[in-house]
Structure formats: structure tokens, C-alpha cells
Amino acid sequence: MDISIVIPLYNEDESLPELYSWIERVMNKNNYSFEVIFINDGSTDRSWQVIQELQSQSPNHVKGIKFRRNYGKSPALYCGFKEAEGDVVITMDADLQDSPDEIPELFRMIKEEGYDLVSGYKQKRYDPISKTIPTKLFNATARKISGIKNLHDFNCGLKAYRKEVVKNIEVYGEMHRYIPYLAKNAGFDKIGEKVVHHQARKYGSSKFMGLNRFVNGYLDLLTLWFLGTFGKKPMHVFGFLGSIVFFIGFIAILVIGINKIIDLSNGIYHHLITDSPWFYIALTTMMIGTQLFLAGFLGDLISRSSSQRNDYQIEEKI
Numbered sequence: 001m002d003i004s005i006v007i008p009l010y011n012e013d014e015s016l017p018e019l020y021s022w023i024e025r026v027m028n029k030n031n032y033s034f035e036v037i038f039i040n041d042g043s044t045d046r047s048w049q050v051i052q053e054l055q056s057q058s059p060n061h062v063k064g065i066k067f068r069r070n071y072g073k074s075p076a077l078y079c080g081f082k083e084a085e086g087d088v089v090i091t092m093d094a095d096l097q098d099s100p101d102e103i104p105e106l107f108r109m110i111k112e113e114g115y116d117l118v119s120g121y122k123q124k125r126y127d128p129i130s131k132t133i134p135t136k137l138f139n140a141t142a143r144k145i146s147g148i149k150n151l152h153d154f155n156c157g158l159k160a161y162r163k164e165v166v167k168n169i170e171v172y173g174e175m176h177r178y179i180p181y182l183a184k185n186a187g188f189d190k191i192g193e194k195v196v197h198h199q200a201r202k203y204g205s206s207k208f209m210g211l212n213r214f215v216n217g218y219l220d221l222l223t224l225w226f227l228g229t230f231g232k233k234p235m236h237v238f239g240f241l242g243s244i245v246f247f248i249g250f251i252a253i254l255v256i257g258i259n260k261i262i263d264l265s266n267g268i269y270h271h272l273i274t275d276s277p278w279f280y281i282a283l284t285t286m287m288i289g290t291q292l293f294l295a296g297f298l299g300d301l302i303s304r305s306s307s308q309r310n311d312y313q314i315e316e317k318i
């Protein structure tokens with residue numbers, strides 16, 4: 001199969017028929033073999049009924065996954081990637097702001113130019129300023145931390161991947177914003193960008209507004225940086241910090257010992273070591289240093305081994 005198109009959605013019943021018709025038109029024009037995988041992320045409108053209707057009309061091209069409740073975009077992509085069978089996997093949003101007309105060029109860049117991943121760049125956006133300015137700040141930070149200097153829009157929903165990429169990365173939590181970074185950490189470092197057309201929303205309103213998405217975005221970026229740098233070797237960071245703190249405690253013990261020896265040599269016996277602030281510095285730093293070492297050992301044992309990280313309740317598949 002040439003192309004799998006993975007579309008996560010939440011309450012987008014109005015746009016789905018038009019979106020699928022547009023995709024089908026582009027696929028037939030270019031003679032691609034294809035499948036469209038809709039992931040209904042706990043919608044409360046008629047989205048699932050619309051998906052069922054589309055599947056009955058095009059049983060060879062439409063797949064549907066229905067979550068029992070709203071989990072978020074990353075879980076939807078994770079489940080869609082598991083089902084994808086195409087040589088090239090395309091992700092796009094369901095709100096008609098991503099144009100299916102971009103798919104042939106994205107497909108060509110993967111197949112002919114050898115990219116592992118191609119991310120869309122919405123150079124001209126039709127989003128409110130409350131969304132565009134934080135997005136620019138977020139992307140600048142992501143470029144700096146990830147080291148992927150050529151991407152301007154990490155969170156663009158329109159992306160293309162070689163099949164091997166989506167089968168070898170784990171998208172969990174809210175990590176969909178950092179799929180290029182996840183791919184790079186997995187060894188897929190030929191990452192490109194294509195300027196894509198961004199359309200104004202035709203139906204409804206955005207489901208991804210609010211300050212918390214930007215705060216969470218930065219927290220997720222820090223988490224991914226830590227896991228990418230120390231995820232397989234947590235002892236390196238915790239052991240290093242523990243060594244520094246333990247060394248401070250060792251210096252404090254030396255100061256206490258030297259002071260006590262000086263007191264005894266001068267015949268001063270009434271000074272207790274607990275009267276010195278160095279005693280409490282030594283006690284505290286030794287305990288903290290030991291705890292950091294233990295955290296490193298435990299981290300090595302359990303790092304990224306949760307068996308239920310991607311356990312989502314799927315109500316129905318078609």
C-alpha cells in the first residue's frame with residue numbers, strides 16, 4: 001500500500017465528509033493505493049456515525065477507531081500508527097485547515113528524496129494572535145533544545161513519515177508536539193520541511209486553545225530532553241548530582257574534624273560538634289547525596305518500562 005492517512009479527531013462531524021471526499025479525489029488522481037484511519041477521540045457529536053457511513057461507502061479505504069473517552073491527540077496518533085500499513089504515513093487534522101493537495105509532494109519527498117520525516121510549515125497562518133505568538137516562542141525553544149534547526153513548525157499536524165519511523169517511535173502523553181524530536185532520538189535524523197497551505201477553519205472552533213497547552217508544551221519538552229539525554233542512563237545525572245552533594249558533605253565533615261582537633265589541642269572540651277552549623281550541612285548533604293544515588297539506581301532499573309503507558313480503552317474498530 002502506498003499511503004496511510006491518520007486523522008485524529010474530536011467533534012468534527014461537519015468536516016469529515018468533505019475532508020474524505022477531498023482526500024479520495026487526490027488519491028484517485030495520482031493512482032495511489034491508500035487507507036484513511038479516523039481515530040475518534042471520545043467525540044460527543046455525530047463523528048463516529050459519520051465515520052461508519054464513510055466506511056460503509058468505502059470499505060476498502062476507510063478504517064475507524066473509537067475511544068471510549070477523550071484521551072488526547074498523542075494517544076490517537078499512537079493507535080493510528082499501530083494500524084497503519086502504507087509505505088508512507090501522512091498525519092493531518094480533521095478540521096479542513098490542512099490541505100490534502102499537499103500529499104503528493106510530501107509522498108515524493110519521502111520516496112524520492114529519502115527523507116525519514118517531512119513536517120509541514122504553515123508560513124501564513126489563519127489562527128488568532130493569541131495562538132500564533134506563543135507558537136513562535138514555543139518553536140524557537142524546541143529548535144534550540146532538540147537541535148533540529150531547519151524546522152519552523154514542530155506542532156504542524158500535516159506530516160509525512162516513512163513507515164519504519166512510526167513503527168519505531170512511541171507517542172505518549174502529549175508528545176505529539178515533538179514527533180520530529182522523538183524520531184531523531186530513535187535514529188531517524190533525515191528530517192525535512194515543506195511550506196504548506198493553511199486554510200481558515202470552516203466549521204466549529206479550535207479544540208486546542210488555552211494557556212495550559214503552552215505551559216504543558218514546555219514541561220513536555222523538558223521531559224523529552226531529559227529522557228532523550230538521560231532516559232537510558234539516569235545514574236549519570238543522579239550519580240553526578242549525588243557526587244557533588246556528597247562531596248560538599250565530606251568537606252563539611254573535614255571542617256568539623258579540623259575544628260574539633262584545634263579545640264582539643266587548645267584544651268577546649270566544652271564545644272560540641274552539634275554546635276557547629278557545619279554539622280548540619282554535613283548531615284543534610286550526606287543524606288541528600290545518598291538519596292540521589294539511590295534515585296539513579298532505581299531509575300536505571302525502571303527507566304521507561306511502564307507496561308501500561310499506552311493502554312487505552314478502544315470501544316470499537318471498523
